[in-house]
Amino acid sequence: xxxxxxxxxxxxxRSYDAGVTPAEVAASIASSLAKKAISATVDGxxxxxxxxxxxxxxxxxxxxxxxxxxxxxxxxxxxxxxxxRAVQEIWxxxxxxxxxxxxxxxxxxxDRAEPFTPEDLGLIEKKMKEIINKRDPVRTExxxxxxxxxxxxxxxxxxxxxxxDSIPGNEPLRMYWHGEWQDLCRGPHLQHTGQVPADAFKxxxxxxxxxxxxxxxxxxxxxxxxxxxxxxxxxxxxxxxxEAAKRDHRKLxxxxxxxxxQPEAPGQVFWHPNGWTVxxxxxxxxxxKQRAGGYVEVNTPQVVDRKLWEQSGHWDKYQENMFIVExxxxxxxxxxxxxxxxxxxxxxxxxxxxxxxxxxxLPLRMAEFGSCARYxxxxxxxxxxxxxxxxxxxxxxxxxxxxxxxxxxxFIDFLSDIYGDLGFNDxxxxxxxxxxxxxxxxxxxxxxxxxxxxxxxxxxHDFEILEGEGAFYGPKLxxxxxxxxxxxxxxxxxxxxxNLPERLDAKFIGEDGGKHRPVMLHRATLGSFERFIxxxxxxxxxxxxxxxxxxxxxxxxxxSDADDYVLEVVEALKAVGVRAExxxxxxxxxxxxxEHSVGKVPVILAVGMKEVEQRTxxxxxxxxxxxxxxxxDEIVSILHTEATPPDMR
RNA sequence: GCUGCUGUAGCUCAGUGGUAGAGCGCGUCAUUGGUAAUGACGAGGUCGGGAGUUCAAUUCUCCCCAGCAGCACCA
Numbered sequence: 001x002x003x004x005x006x007x008x009x010x011x012x013x014r015s016y017d018a019g020v021t022p023a024e025v026a027a028s029i030a031s032s033l034a035k036k037a038i039s040a041t042v043d044g045x046x047x048x049x050x051x052x053x054x055x056x057x058x059x060x061x062x063x064x065x066x067x068x069x070x071x072x073x074x075x076x077x078x079x080x081x082x083x084x085r086a087v088q089e090i091w092x093x094x095x096x097x098x099x100x101x102x103x104x105x106x107x108x109x110x111d112r113a114e115p116f117t118p119e120d121l122g123l124i125e126k127k128m129k130e131i132i133n134k135r136d137p138v139r140t141e142x143x144x145x146x147x148x149x150x151x152x153x154x155x156x157x158x159x160x161x162x163x164x165d166s167i168p169g170n171e172p173l174r175m176y177w178h179g180e181w182q183d184l185c186r187g188p189h190l191q192h193t194g195q196v197p198a199d200a201f202k203x204x205x206x207x208x209x210x211x212x213x214x215x216x217x218x219x220x221x222x223x224x225x226x227x228x229x230x231x232x233x234x235x236x237x238x239x240x241x242x243e244a245a246k247r248d249h250r251k252l253x254x255x256x257x258x259x260x261x262q263p264e265a266p267g268q269v270f271w272h273p274n275g276w277t278v279x280x281x282x283x284x285x286x287x288x289k290q291r292a293g294g295y296v297e298v299n300t301p302q303v304v305d306r307k308l309w310e311q312s313g314h315w316d317k318y319q320e321n322m323f324i325v326e327x328x329x330x331x332x333x334x335x336x337x338x339x340x341x342x343x344x345x346x347x348x349x350x351x352x353x354x355x356x357x358x359x360x361x362l363p364l365r366m367a368e369f370g371s372c373a374r375y376x377x378x379x380x381x382x383x384x385x386x387x388x389x390x391x392x393x394x395x396x397x398x399x400x401x402x403x404x405x406x407x408x409x410x411f412i413d414f415l416s417d418i419y420g421d422l423g424f425n426d427x428x429x430x431x432x433x434x435x436x437x438x439x440x441x442x443x444x445x446x447x448x449x450x451x452x453x454x455x456x457x458x459x460x461h462d463f464e465i466l467e468g469e470g471a472f473y474g475p476k477l478x479x480x481x482x483x484x485x486x487x488x489x490x491x492x493x494x495x496x497x498x499n500l501p502e503r504l505d506a507k508f509i510g511e512d513g514g515k516h517r518p519v520m521l522h523r524a525t526l527g528s529f530e531r532f533i534x535x536x537x538x539x540x541x542x543x544x545x546x547x548x549x550x551x552x553x554x555x556x557x558x559x560s561d562a563d564d565y566v567l568e569v570v571e572a573l574k575a576v577g578v579r580a581e582x583x584x585x586x587x588x589x590x591x592x593x594x595e596h597s598v599g600k601v602p603v604i605l606a607v608g609m610k611e612v613e614q615r616t617x618x619x620x621x622x623x624x625x626x627x628x629x630x631x632x633d634e635i636v637s638i639l640h641t642e643a644t645p646p647d648m649r
Numbered sequence: 650g651c652u653g654c655u656g657u658a659g660c661u662c663a664g665u666g667g668u669a670g671a672g673c674g675c676g677u678c679a680u681u682g683g684u685a686a687u688g689a690c691g692a693g694g695u696c697g698g699g700a701g702u703u704c705a706a707u708u709c710u711c712c713c714c715a716g717c718a719g720c721a722c723c724a
Contacts (some may be wrong), residue, residue: 107719115653207719208652214723219652223718254660263697263715317724344724377650377722378715386723435724471724490723559681586681594685608683620684627684 006059016053023049023191026061036063038074038195039188040647041045046070049317050140064195064229067311071229073101078104078138078178078190079128079201079227086179087223088125089443096183097159097220104237105201105226106493109209119644124223128201135194136179140187142172148184158210160184165434179644185548200234201227212349241409247541248381250535255346257598258550259384267381267388269530274550277579279529279535281548285645286393286526292647293414295367295395302371306337312346313503315339323373323388323639343388344370345522348396349504352518357508362518363399363407366416369529370394383534385489390528398506398523400649401447407521408455408477408494415492415525421646422536423545428463428488430478439499449475473499481535489535496520542600543622546642553580553639555617555641556592558608560584566614569605569632576640603639 002018006025016025022040024034026049040047041060043629053059062070075560080099087094087110099108110116116124143151145164152160163184164173176185178193181321190196228234245251253259258275261268271279290297303325309315314322324342348366357364371391397407401596412429419427431452434445452475456463463477470476479492495519500506510516526532536544546552553573557566568581573580583592596604605617605629605643617635620627630638641649 118654206653206716209720210651213721215651219720221652222717261716266715314724321723376722379650379720380722381716473724556684557681558683561681588680588682588687589684590682592684593688595687604684606684610683618684626686 004053005056007052007057007202009060018054019052021050021052022047022059022061024601025053026060029061032250033061033063035066037061038064038067038190039070041067041070048470049191049273050138050544051188065282068229072227074188074190074202075196075229076101076106076225077185078193078196080108081176081178081181081183081185081189082125082128082131082193082196083203083223083225084108084110084183085131085178086124088181089131090127095157097157098163103371104228104508105204105224107209107222107224109211109220109222111211111218111220112242114279116206116223121206121223125203126579129198131179132193132196132198133194134179137192138176138189138190139486141175141177143175145169145173146172148175150326152184191520193414194381196227197230199231200229200232201225202238219327230382247538248383249385249537250541252537252600253384255598256537256550258537261384265389266378267376269384269389270386275533277550278533278544281645282526282529282536283393284419285647286369288645288647289418290393292366292393293365293410295365296448297367297369298348298351299368300341300344300351300370302340302373303338304341304347306339308350311504312500314342314346318342321376323375340373341370342372342374344368344372344392345396345500345520346395346504349500349506349520352396353397353504354507357398357518359400359508359510359516362508363397363403364518365395365397366611367393379524384530385534387528389532390530392524392528393526395523395525397523398501398508398518399521400516401519403457404451404496404519404521406447408452409458409522411461411494411521412455412459412477416461418525419479419481423539426482428480428482429456429463430466430469431456432441432466432471432478434475435468435470435472435565437472438470444498445475448498452477452494452496471495471497473554475499489531489534491535492525493523493527495522497522543602544600544640546602547645549600549602550579551581551596551599552643553600553603553605554596555580555584555605555607556583556589556596558584558589558606561609562607562612565615566607568609569617572632572636573639576636576643577635578639578643593620605635 001014002270004018005013005015007013022042023034023037026037029040030341035047039049039062064071080101084096084099086436088096091112095111097109097111099106119304131259148164149161152164174187175182176189202478204224204226206223208219211217211220217394224238225233228237253275256274258278259271261270302600303644306315315492322342325340327334327336329335348368351366352364354437357613369391371389373389376386376388381388399407433449433451453463456477458466474496476493476495480488480490482488482593498517501520506518507515508518536548555566557563564582566584570580575627585592593604602622602624604620607617611617615632616629617632618627619630620634
């Protein structure tokens with residue numbers, strides 16, 4: 001028998017027969033370790049305790065207690081299997097498919113004629129606990145392909161047969177047995193079902209999901225679950241979800257009276273005075289930043305003849321997402337087909353094309369707060385984050401090939417500065433590279449991708465590469481924000497495009513006196529005001545930075561004899577540009593404080609006779625129970641500073 | 650778009666085969682109260698829209714619309 005040498009994390013090596021399993025290795029060290037062991041890490045690879053090791057290797061035995069990542073992966077993966085087993089024990093006709101581990105838990109897709117109900121989830125959960133309590137051993141076997149296919153065909157599991165077909169021929173087919181129930185699975189798994197903590201998982205929801213993610217194929221039922229190492233972690237996670245629900249922009253938008261939406265205009269926002277204040281404040285800020293950044297601002301039509309869209313290629317490639325406006329003779333005595341613009345780029349090229357441009361005009365940075373309409377699929381709509389009518393802080397930089405890197409770097413700096421001002425320091429860049437379906441030569445793609453990567457490096461930012469995710473005409477950078485509860489949102493973008501200038505015949509006169517094509521950089525910093533404001537609301541849980549807060553100060557009278565002074569304070573604040581309002585209602589100060597706190601007003605100034613006599617105010621900041629007496633002059637000066645946008649301080 | 654669920658007062662929600670209820674909000678009156686809800690009274694609803702079953706539908710069935718979760722989509 002060949003001997004192999006296994007090296008442990010402490011540096012000690014031991015010799016074993018080839019083909020030894022980590023379970024045997026653990027047992028050779030201590031029986032308690034053999035019991036506690038959940039898996040091994042062999043040469044960096046997560047390894048089932050039952051898989052044989054054939055060659056010298058680094059080995060570490062993992063336990064539930066000491067190895068977080070491995071433990072969670074195994075718990076969640078075993079939960080997926082246990083749930084599938086539970087489902088098939090309750091409803092033997094249900095067909096199983098796949099059940100991977102995801103963030104916080106797992107899901108498993110089933111094919112069943114009847115929908116799973118919330119009550120069913122309870123049943124399944126109960127059955128899962130029974131299975132866990134049985135402490136059924138988990139066994140693994142490697143099967144021949146033909147045997148496995150025959151097995152699944154006999155059992156009426158077509159999805160599994162299809163899965164086997166898609167597994168490369170040289171990969172072993174592993175069958176996992178959890179007691180008498182088995183599943184085709186890559187592994188690894190726990191030693192027995194009892195290693196899953198029975199009180200640290202929860203089934204969360206059922207939803208439809210396409211088989212193999214393909215909308216042309218069967219819709220399956222997906223059950224989602226979350227699982228952790230212990231009850232406390234589960235509880236923490238559920239609390240986090242509750243907190244997240246509280247800062248949902250749709251809920252806060254209503255509570256703070258920012259906007260509403262209604263069925264007559266699905267996916268479009270009715271901005272209320274409060275919400276529009278945030279919007280315009282943000283827009284004013286962006287306008288100043290763009291001016292300072294060397295952009296010229298333009299504005300272009302909403303309704304544009306289909307001819308332009310045919311020329312730009314949108315009519316062909318994007319039509320199902322466009323609002324088409326047909327005018328007919330019956331109501332207008334003439335016929336025309338237009339579309340609401342789904343993007344601004346073709347219109348910007350029209351402006352570029354007016355007059356003759358010289359290389360001296362480049363780079364030409366053109367910006368528009370461009371209102372766009374896109375017919376997004378109904379199921380994609382989500383509050384003000386994914387809408388059908390929105391305004392981009394759009395911009396197109398017309399430049400030469402060798403200006404791409406510099407312009408991109410300048411943009412990254414520009415964006416970085418703005419995100420910082422708006423309170424976001426945690427954001428990432430993704431570089432999407434050439435997709436399979438594309439135009440342009442490989443050399444051009446090489447150059448464009450390199451230009452973007454070089455720009456990121458020059459701006460001092462790391463980036464992640466999304467292979468094949470670029471647009472058909474060029475690579476792009478995506479700037480993704482992480483909000484306070486860890487969700488990612490793509491906001492900013494920069495895309496290189498040599499296609500549209502070609503299609504719309506944009507040109508400039510070069511140094512050589514000849515005509516040349518400019519390249520276009522499509523770029524947006526916020527992305528859209530709608531989405532960005534939604535993110536701002538959630539990031540700050542409604543407590544927007546003072547300069548963006550729709551209602552900044554309420555001056556509340558404690559007794560009506562203070563009313564005149566309250567009005568004087570309000571006027572003094574308004575005079576320095578602070579959004580202040582008086583609350584002279586016949587209500588107790590407790591009531592007023594509560595109401596304005598709930599309404600997320602950042603500053604409440606309470607004023608009674610004491611303040612009137614001393615010409616002071618009693619300042620209370622949102623989220624802070626303490627109050628502070630300040631002179632009128634002092635508070636006016638402080639709030640004046642705070643109300644000033646960051647770029648003007 | 651697909652699967653499932655939901656739609657009752659401005660908001661959050663209860664309820665019923667015999668045309669509806671709470672709390673908050675709103676209005677009126679009393680109360681002038683010192684930092685998260687003063688009290689009393691009152692107004693307010695074609696029970697998302699349409700059709701069907703029924704003596705009778707907000708309630709049951711079907712269709713449509715919108716929302717929610719997820720999937721697909723986001724060149």
